[in-house]
Amino acid sequence: MPVPVLFVRGWPLLALAALFTVAPQAQAQRVSARDKVKIEALDQRMAAAEKRYADAQVLVANADPKGRNESDAALEDMEDVVSDCVAQKGCQVSNLLTTYKRLLKSNADAGNEEEQEIAGSGPALLEADPDHIGPLAADVPEAARAAALLNDKRHAFDNMVEYNPAVQAGIRRWLTDMRPALLTSYENYQNLRSVMWPEWEKRGLPEALLFGIMAKESNGRVHASSRAGAAGLMQFMPATGRRFGLGPDGTGFDTRFDARSAAEASATYLNERMRELNNSVELSLAGYNGGEGRSLRVYRQNPGQGFWVDSVYNQFPAETKDYVPMVIAAAWIYLHPQQYGVEFPKISAQPATLRLAKSTTIYELTICLGSAGTRDGYMRVLRNLNPRYEADGWIPAGTLINATTRIAGLYNRYCVSGPRADLARTLITADLNAAIVRPNAASYTGNVAVGSVVPVAGVEAAAAATAPTAPVAVAAKPKPKPVRSVKVGKGDTLGRISDKYSCDLRELARANGLKAPAYALRQGQSLKLQGCGK
Template identity: 60%
Template sequence: MTPIIQRGCLLLVAGSLLLTGIPGQAQAASRRDQAAIDALNQRMQAAEADYREAAVLIGNADPEGQKRSDTALEDMEDVVTACMKQRGCSVPTMLAAYKRLLKLNADAEAEVADEPEGDDDHVGPIAASVPEAARAAHLLQEDHRFDKMVQFNPAVQAGIRRWLTDMRGALISSHENYQYMRYQMLPAYERADLPEALLFGIMAKESNGKVHATSRAGAAGPMQFMYQTGLRFGLGDDGTGFDTRYDPRSAAQASASYLNERMRELNRSIELALAAYNGGEGRALRVYRGSGGRNFWDADVYNQFPPETQDYVPMVIAAAWLYLHPREYGLSFPKIDAKPATLRLSQPSSIYQLTICLGNRGEREGYMRALRNLNPRHQAETWLPAGSSLNATAKIVGLYNRWCVSGPRAELARTLASSDARSAIVRLGPLTPVTTGQAGGVVPGEAAGATPAAALATGKPAAAKPREYRVQKGETLHSIARRFGCSTNGLARANQLRGPRYTLRTGQRLELVGCDK
């Protein structure tokens, strides 16, 4: 068994004991007990010091460093094990060492961002082990409450099966997306005393962690709020035309408030609160009161919810369960270098251009989704002026400085992002039949309605008069703009449409201003 797995198993045991209570901790320690506790504290301090020295050796490429770091971690685990058996010893105090090493790792991460792209990603023992250990310790003490707050039953098991089979890719993508937004979303759930796993489960089922997701029913954002419900919890137009349902921080805050409000009404039942989230709070409250307070899985309660809600509740719980227990199911979530940082543009750019020049080092699908999720106010194709600031990560900033400021890749990205397929089409005017005696079939002419000679000489078409178009089913403003050779932003302004989604309805009339076709 590897040190990482050993450490995970140890923390699982420690967390379970912390939740159930360790006998003797509440009692005053005797002198002999106190002496034993002091000795354990000294051992933990010595192991932490050894680990820090090992990190320096690893940074200097000294092969002895890896061996010493493994030994130090094993010593720390032994101390935690002994502490669990020692009357009066505080396991959380011992686990605090992992959090200090997490801080050490955060300082080291910033040095990785500017590495040359040709090198392999280097993940030392701190980056590979300590963050997971500290995160696990936090979850075991705080978030594993979720395990006791829900029922683990065949419906949840079926949901787990679906997430681990045909929906595994969606679950992993959701986890990757969440890691970038975690620092924005998690604080709201922590303040509301709600489990992080619940936040992840809802987000994974609702949007897969895509902040611009919009359903056919009109629900929007990473947590999929309907417009009117969002207004009740502080979401909506912020006065600039931006709908804050798409903002991950605001959406998480509204979601936490909504869930706590439902749980106060529904006897702190997560299942019923989720049923209200999906199937309507009015229905959930009526069913709960009418059943005399029975739980969601009672047949008389369960059967009063629509099939969508009957599927939704176990799927959210299953995603949350896998978030807490990935190794048990052979699930490996990719490690994401998501340390927040500000990216300041040194020249005009768009998210499309940045996505191209950044490449996809360390991220299988590149950084477009991360940049869009962290900057929901900006459309991917919109050009931002020099000096603009974007939410990013330390790694993205490092890649930007290396590949996007100057050089062949930066120029290529600019060219590709600026390319317009319409410019490949040459308009020389209408074709008219050749008169008798002329060779060939047709030649350019200037009959009534033909392109003027001046336009032929310059290659530019005459300006088209504004006209109206009726929106067809399934069309978006972007697809209409491409079809008629217009600017998306220009169409939006002309028709007073607000971003970022520019929602259209079938049959809506649009004025085609500035269109070439």
């Protein structure tokens, strides 16, 4: 999320802060009573601008179109105040920057998706650089922050990996045919960032690496699963997941699909690999994808050699050789979007909870919420934030679900009552069978023209006397198809079995007591082929 950067006469305010801390300020100046009155007026103007900005953020969070204009106007007020302070004898710019610090922290915490850049001031120093705008970064003194922002070596991750032609080829793929997947991954991650990033931050791992792994593994889809049995955002295999506390929780839910749990487990797992592999990001990623045992064995056989040395590189499978540079490439773009002409989506993702006023489904919420502020609507956000609920499963009234402040505002406006709420309920309860007309055969009158019927004397009576009595046909009841069974083989999934035997996936799952979305199977398990055609 871009941080608002204010400019005064071409200088970013944060850079000015750094300069003012280096150069001694004119505190020894004698300030006249008239100057003191002017300085006090500037302080009052800054306080008013801050309040105006805070009020605007409430409008933005509630999807009110006036919010953007008001926040822009408030920032312009601040720019004017700081400009006047620079020209005013005895005015301490650093004092006014305290107000700006509060604004910066509020903006980072609120997840405001609007880019607060003063028109005509040139590009901001930061654009989509989350390593330096996280929740904890707001506590860094502004002068130190300004110095950090002006330092080209601010990305620690850049020095942790090798930027070579393999990574460049990965960047090329992300920026061409895989660009939509990259942007989708970014949007999904931003909506999950508040629950995922803290788990990596507290374990000292770079956020860009978290994004890179998630983008390559799942594109930020919480319910992603593979034929091999990997599941969730970070694609944990069942056995590996169990080692780090992931798996069925007793309620039918697999915690590999929970974003916070997956982030915590993946950070712990990666740190474990890093300790074993001399803090090599590449070898640790190779272990994440190709197996920790293989990675450790190759490392021990080639002490001091990195992943890109041929004797090391050639011992990994093709999938791992592709995986490592693709993860690093996604992380690199995440840190350097402007360098590659990437404009990440602006996401309003301030977390919030929402208590449902009436029973609903995620599908129904997706319809009534609309798509204001997003390209694809809010179904993926709701599913990612509430992985325990199926998209078409009814959620009782009074349930507290995870959302964002924008979703909460749209819900209260459009989903509780009113035309859009009614329309969403109509669409979600529409029954396809109700569209099929089945006329009553007894009352049906055809429209076939047979011409004029002229009765012939004696014919009707003779026909009635000689016609044989036809037996009344009784329709036989169809015999129910016998329920067969099949044993689960190695690598089988419920979807694969459903396709093979032409089954209705949900009916097959219900008949065997399997819970969505994991549909966990074990090799050798016997399944009833309920609802299957073959």
